Amino acid sequence: MASRPRTLYEKIWDAHVVERREDGTSLLYIDRHLVHEVTSPQAFEALRLAGRDVRRPDLTLAVPDHNLPTTARTDEAGARLPIADPQSAEQLAALEANTAQFGIRYIDATAPEQGIVHVVGPEQGFSLPGATIVCGDSHTAAHGGIGALAFGIGTSEVEHVLATQTLLLKRSKTMEIRVEGELGPGVTSKDLILHIIGAIGTAGGTGHVIEYRGPVFEAMSVEGRLTICNMSIEGGARAGLIAPDETTFAYLKGRPYTPKGEEWDRAVEWWRTLHSDPDAEFDSSVLIDASMIEPTVTWGTSPEDTAPIGGNVPDPDSFADPAKRDAARRSLDYMGLEPGRRLSDIAVENVFIGSCTNSRIEDLRAAADIVRGRRKASNVKWAIVVPGSGLVKRQAEDEGLDKVFTEAGLEWREPGCSACLAMNPDKIPAGERCASTSNRNFVGRQGPGARTHLMSPAMAAAAAVTGRLTDVRELAK
Amino acid sequence: MEPVSTIEGRAIPWGAKNVDTDVIIPAHWLKTIRREGLGQGVFETVRAQPGNVFDDPDFAGAPILIAGDNFGCGSSREHAAWALLDYGIRAVIAPSFSDIFSGNAFKNGILTVELPQEQIDRLLEVARTDPVAIDLETQMVTTPFQDRFRFEIDPFRKHCLAGGLDEIGLTLASGDAISRYEQGRAQHLPWLDTATERAA
Numbered sequence: 014m015a016s017r018p019r020t021l022y023e024k025i026w027d028a029h030v031v032e033r034r035e036d037g038t039s040l041l042y043i044d045r046h047l048v049h050e051v052t053s054p055q056a057f058e059a060l061r062l063a064g065r066d067v068r069r070p071d072l073t074l075a076v077p078d079h080n081l082p083t084t085a086r087t088d089e090a091g092a093r094l095p096i097a098d099p100q101s102a103e104q105l106a107a108l109e110a111n112t113a114q115f116g117i118r119y120i121d122a123t124a125p126e127q128g129i130v131h132v133v134g135p136e137q138g139f140s141l142p143g144a145t146i147v148c149g150d151s152h153t154a155a156h157g158g159i160g161a162l163a164f165g166i167g168t169s170e171v172e173h174v175l176a177t178q179t180l181l182l183k184r185s186k187t188m189e190i191r192v193e194g195e196l197g198p199g200v201t202s203k204d205l206i207l208h209i210i211g212a213i214g215t216a217g218g219t220g221h222v223i224e225y226r227g228p229v230f231e232a233m234s235v236e237g238r239l240t241i242c243n244m245s246i247e248g249g250a251r252a253g254l255i256a257p258d259e260t261t262f263a264y265l266k267g268r269p270y271t272p273k274g275e276e277w278d279r280a281v282e283w284w285r286t287l288h289s290d291p292d293a294e295f296d297s298s299v300l301i302d303a304s305m306i307e308p309t310v311t312w313g314t315s316p317e318d319t320a321p322i323g324g325n326v327p328d329p330d331s332f333a334d335p336a337k338r339d340a341a342r343r344s345l346d347y348m349g350l351e352p353g354r355r356l357s358d359i360a361v362e363n364v365f366i367g368s369c370t371n372s373r374i375e376d377l378r379a380a381a382d383i384v385r386g387r388r389k390a391s392n393v394k395w396a397i398v399v400p401g402s403g404l405v406k407r408q409a410e411d412e413g414l415d416k417v418f419t420e421a422g423l424e425w426r427e428p429g430c431s432a433c434l435a436m437n438p439d440k441i442p443a444g445e446r447c448a449s450t451s452n453r454n455f456v457g458r459q460g461p462g463a464r465t466h467l468m469s470p471a472m473a474a475a476a477a478v479t480g481r482l483t484d485v486r487e488l489a490k
Numbered sequence: 491m492e493p494v495s496t497i498e499g500r501a502i503p504w505g506a507k508n509v510d511t512d513v514i515i516p517a518h519w520l521k522t523i524r525r526e527g528l529g530q531g532v533f534e535t536v537r538a539q540p541g542n543v544f545d546d547p548d549f550a551g552a553p554i555l556i557a558g559d560n561f562g563c564g565s566s567r568e569h570a571a572w573a574l575l576d577y578g579i580r581a582v583i584a585p586s587f588s589d590i591f592s593g594n595a596f597k598n599g600i601l602t603v604e605l606p607q608e609q610i611d612r613l614l615e616v617a618r619t620d621p622v623a624i625d626l627e628t629q630m631v632t633t634p635f636q637d638r639f640r641f642e643i644d645p646f647r648k649h650c651l652a653g654g655l656d657e658i659g660l661t662l663a664s665g666d667a668i669s670r671y672e673q674g675r676a677q678h679l680p681w682l683d684t685a686t687e688r689a690a
Contacts, residue, residue, distance in 0.1 A: 051520050052566065143679075179664075246590075249589075255551070270685050339509065457535050
């Protein structure tokens with residue numbers, strides 16, 4: 014009997030339904046639960062109050078990332094240095110105590126594999142294709158890059174997953190984003206996803222799971238795919254997916270938590286079935302021509318406020334929608350920009366290369382390639398490179414990338430979320446600009462009054478050496 | 491969670507679109523290990539501006555907030571819902587909400603009411619001077635001027651909100667089904683089991 018053609022999302026969903034309810038919701042099994050210090054303490058506390066246990070500690074992995082300072086964590090004798098901020102210290106200590114109490118594997122701040130939760134999951138092989146993966150963090154969407162159905166949840170849902178290993182969910186709608194053609198030289202996965210968000214808007218994917226399809230993604234590294242799926246949430250979609258393929262399997266093989274031996278072969282056999290069937294129907298489709306995309310930056314305070322680096326700051330009056338006009342006016346006021354200004358004339362005082370979007374080895378290589386043999390511009394006061402994990406850091410150091418950065422005047426830091434979100438000591442001062450490889454340019458995101466321009470690692474590196482937003486292709490020549 | 495039936499009172503006529511969760515509660519407030527006390531930080535950057543609507547004494551203690559499209563976009567932080575609740579907000583009316591925020595609001599007994607923009611515009615006008623009422627049972631938003639706007643709500647969410655139900659307790663009642671699923675999964679997808687016990 015021929016079954017109805019299904020999308021990749023539907024295949025993963027169907028494989029995880031525990032129970033269908035009459036009201037249209039389903040109880041969905043969760044294969045992997047990643048936990049960090051910020052969104053979990055209230056969930057553990059609620060479990061304790063209700064006298065409930067963690068159902069599957071073996072499917073749960075905890076690592077601190079948001080609060081951790083990115084300066085040295087141990088002194089020269091190897092002893093752990095205290096966290097200066099008492100609230101951060103309390104929250105970090107709570108994660109350690111909670112995971113110990115409930116028997117959950119905990120990666121300590123000083124462990125070599127510590128890092129940003131969304132870098133650690135795939136790197137450890139904890140995140141696998143076809144798995145349902147959740148974490149109390151909206152950028153969990155990243156893990157869709159290896160073909161997992163991965164999405165961010167709130168703390169009540171963290172508690173629900175800890176207690177039941179399931180979530181009660183309604184099936185999402187499906188959106189296909191098909192990218193045809195090839196990306197030009199100097200144009201990366203980050204430029205592509207910024208361009209896509211600019212095209213669909215920050216609410217474009219609301220209620221949907223996006224599947225990214227087409228030759229560009231097939232040719233893309235796993236690191237690039239993680240960057241793409243990571244920012245699905247900036248387009249309003251709770252999850253993004255890229256079908257797993259040989260590139261994915263080669264990336265995962267041999268990583269600590271992956272299946273081994275005969276079990277690996279069985280897993281790959283199933284993973285090969287995880288793609289949308291040829292006749293599968295999506296609720297909506299968007300077509301993008303890759304060859305039209307230039308290195309892309311944001312000019313405003315929403316990730317949809319994107320423009321090619323060769324362009325200008327838009328005139329708010331050019332927007333047809335009056336609400337968009339108002340939003341653009343407020344954005345430009347906050348950003349300290351005038352309509353019509355050339356984007357490449359905008360000077361920056363800060364550069365941040367890092368975050369769960371762009372802190373993997375490939376990102377650091379791309380940034381180092383631009384910085385190599387050059388110096389940080391004199392008007393750039395602060396430029397930091399924050400590897401996504403201890404393992405990324407070590408690999409970069411083995412390749413000598415840390416020296417490339419430090420010789421150019423950039424700081425080389427310990428892994429963590431850093432300047433992405435202004436909850437650890439790495440913040441951008443009020444009124445100053447930052448060329449940032451992170452994912453959100455919201456008002457106050459990198460610190461009260463901070464002005465964020467989102468871009469790729471190579472573009473941020475270019476800004477570091479020229480002191481202004483720069484078309485990286487001019488430096489690569 | 492407290493059962494929800496009728497929410498009535500002044501409604502803060504804000505109307506802003508794409509209000510992200512960093513605006514609702516900036517990240518430096520997220521270092522707490524508690525749910526309470528976040529009301530102090532709600533809309534911190536907006537409230538720092540003189541003449542903002544939240545400072546208007548007419549709206550002190552207002553239980554309803556009226557906003558624009560895509561309310562609650564961005565981060566998954568449930569602190570956004572906790573902050574609104576701690577500030578006294580029991581319902582948000584907007585043309586649309588981000589998926590994660592509306593889930594977080596629901597889990598905390600905050601009603602998210604979706605209405606078309608023209609009805610929102612009418613409510614923004616009324617709310618400047620008069621109260622607004624939301625009735626969950628009849629799924630109706632009303633004003634003292636005969637405005638009656640019906641809204642849709644997921645039946646399961648309505649049931650939970652009206653009863654103040656503990657969702658985890660409900661799911662635990664399906665414990666046998668979860669165990670059966672786990673047994674099947676251990677056979678068909680065995681590599682998904684015992685994840686953290688695999689590493690050497």
